[in-house]
Amino acid sequence: MSPPRIHSTAIIEENVTLGSGTSVWDNVHIRRDASIGEECIIGEKTYIAYGVKIGHRVKINAFVYICNAVTIEDGVMISAGTIFTNDRFPRATTPDLKKLRSSDPDEHTLPTLVREGATIGAGCTIGNNLVIGRFAMVGMGSLVTKAIPDFVLAMGHPAAPVGVICRCGQLLLRFDAKAIPERQELICASCARIYDLQGGVVTERPLI
Secondary structure, eight states, X not given: OOOOEEOTTOEEOTTOEEOTTOEEOTTOEXXXXXXXXXXXXXXXXXXXXXXXXEOSSOEEOTTOEEOTTXXXXXXXXXOTTOEXXXXXXXXXXXXXXXXXXXXXXXXXXXXXXXXXXXXXXXXXXXXXXXXXXXXXXXXXXXXEOSOBOTTEEEEXXXXXXXXXXXXXXXXXXXXXXXXXXXXXXXXXXXXXXXXXXXXTEEEEOOXX
C-alpha cells in the first residue's frame, strides 16, 4: 500500500499517525497526537484536534471541524461542513472575566463516538456525550443531541429517528418519529440482508 499523500499546504503537527494510502488535502490542519488509519480521505480545510482517533477507510469531506474527545471508527462518512462539539456549557473566561479558560481537556470535555459504517450528512452539528451507532445515517443539516441507534436514519432539529437504513445504504423503512413500529421484519431489496426492528432497536441477521 502506498504511503500517505499530504498536500503541501496541509499542517501536520508532531506525533500525528497517518496510515498507508491516506490522503490529506489542501489547508487541512491536524493537531498533535491525532491518529488516522489507512486509506482515509481528509478533505480540504478540515480541522482535526489533538488526540482525535480515526479508523480505517474514513471519508471526511471539506470544512469539517472535529474537536478533542471524538473517536471515529472504520468506514465512516462525514460530509462537508459538519461540526463536532465537546463542551455543553462553554465559557471563554473565568467568571470574573480576567483570565482565559484553558483549551486543554478538563471535567467539562465530553466524548463522542461515531461507530463503524455510519454516515453524517452535510452541515450537521454533533453534540457530545453520545454515540452514533453502527451504519446509522444522520440527515443533512441535523442537530444531534442524543444517541442514535445502529442502522437508524435520524434527522431534524433536534435529530430524531425517522427510518431504518441497510448496511448498504438503502432505506428499508420510513416512519414518523413519534410512531416507531413495535415490531417488523425488513428485507433489503438491493442486497437481500434481513433486519429485525423491535422496540426501536434494529438487529441485523447473520448472512447465511
